[in-house]
Amino acid sequence: MAEHHPQAQVHPVPDKIAKSARVDRERFEELTREALENEDAFWNRIGQRVEWIKPYSRIKDVNFDLDDLHIRWFDDGTLNVCANCVDRHLDARGDQVAILWEGDDPERDEKITYRQLHDRVCRFANVLKRLGVGKGDRVTLYMPMIPEAAVAMLACARIGAIHSVVFGGFSPDALAGRIIDCDSKCVITADEGMRGGKATPLKKNVDRALSNEDAADRVDSVLVVRNTGNDIDWDADRDHWLHEALEHVDADCEPEEMNAEDPLFILYTSGSTGKPKGVLHTSGGYLAWASWTHEIVFDYQEGEIYWCTADVGWVTGHSYIVYGPLANGATTLMFEGVPNYPDNSRFWQVVDKHQVNIFYTAPTAIRALMRGGDEPVRKTSRESLRILGTVGEPINPEAWEWYYNVVGDGRCPIADTWWQTETGGILISPLPGATDLKPGSATKPLPGIKAALLDADGKELEGATSGNLVLTDSWPGQMRTVYGDHKRFGETYFAAYKGRYFTGDGARRDEDGYYWITGRVDDVINVSGHRLGTAEVESALVAHSAVAEAAVVGFPHDIKGQGVYAYVTLMAGREGDEKLAEELIQWVREEIGPIATIDHLQWAPGLPKTRSGKIMRRILRKIAANEHDQLGDTSTLADPEVVENLIENRRQV
């Protein structure tokens, strides 16, 4: 079937931006050419963004073959990531605001200069040292969006400890699993977090996570930030208040000299099979890539106020709230709250209040705000805005146009940035001063990035086409391994297509070479820009005593992009009713966390399987999307009646 794609409206680079941009068309061409023709010179340019303690002599040492899979960049250089993000700015901009914090409560904010940040990070690092945390130790952070979250990350980096930030919306069980997987000896949390006027019981969740003996055995200390000040339970042998611990330390803390390839952090992310994987990023290459991409993609200019609305629990928060912007000496705004509290104008009120120039958010937030109409946006000025960005999932052209015309008043280029936890930083994105925009397209790979589209057999497709998105070569920000499981790293990313990194995404490339990401082609659902493995939700469901079998798929959802659709087969003798459905939905939220909220649960007397017993998810996806007239080939089904039954019951929904 020939695909038809209407000609997208092109938004050319605005003249004003083209003139002042760090990278204009000509420069973009030059960089792209250099990356192809003189690879070392190009990567050296990226490597030079870092202030090295001992300069590197080797640039790249990479092999994507499974039998000798390794990725190393600048690997004989030494540095300290925290010193790069903080100390190196003290002379030139010690009194400039580094972190501009805006509270959930609009009355609360805080400005932290680079000098103050240095002081706070050093003291925090000394507290960690006193708790026995040192180079190479893992520290789990379970934090609200308060400055201490960034301070704690930087403090770990300063002493060479490896942080693993777990999003505050994950359940105690999910937290325990992550503490165990990376063998954390210390957990950093707060009494409670505040979002949208509601408190989340972070410390209580940590206590519950540590009621798991495997987790408790590993953790010597829990460091607690007093945030809301409400009462919490206390274990005097294990728990330490940060404000008390700070009384015993000073602000002298030499940054640890780290190798470029020493780990900086672990971040757990969902894949198509098994438990979430600990994505491991190292120091030198990661920082260089985060810093360079932050500068060119957002055209960051000296003195600008930059705001990324992500949570530090996700990779976007790591690379584009903390490491990239701070490495560049930017003022990075950190927001504790949500887009609709106290009301739907909040984002734009914050933009006006702090005169934000660059604003980076997710399509799901844009769609939700778009629903509230133009008025909450129009009543604010937003004149300070210069560049807009989006990340996390494909942005539909309607939402793109609304973002462009209403939020940006038709003045601000949008950077639709495609990347992943695994890629460490942005790989495909327009550059504001160099790339004409097509709504819904992430446009072109950045200089140095070798993207390709493959068919199912691994044949590289040329020209305008659709296929599976791979990267045929490395870049400095690439993940290095799955923590503790290098074999899984190979199997997950390099086994599908020999010698190439498989992203798990499908994409179309048009006649201008623009990429249009179509979404995951594996069993990962992208709910509001958050990755959820169908296998995780299924194993949570079958852990319930009433459930015999479950299959989970994504389906199109107006606001979330994708919603979670669960087909559940009950144990013999159990009746499926509303009450049990509610119970199961609640059960999964408790097992994984509120991001794993099933939007639709359907009782399935049977699941469609091949004769060899494999669940045919393709069919389940079609039924969930109400496209059961397009089931495709069903000839391998073991029992066609099962499908009939599911369609019947779907229709009644």
Ligand code: WTA
């Ligand atoms: C999706 C978030 C389309 C994609 C940084 C990817 C996108 C997954 C875009 C990674 C975009 C991210 N357009 N899809 N601009 N950005 N994605 O690891 O499916 O949370 O594989 O990293 O989000 O999600 P992750």
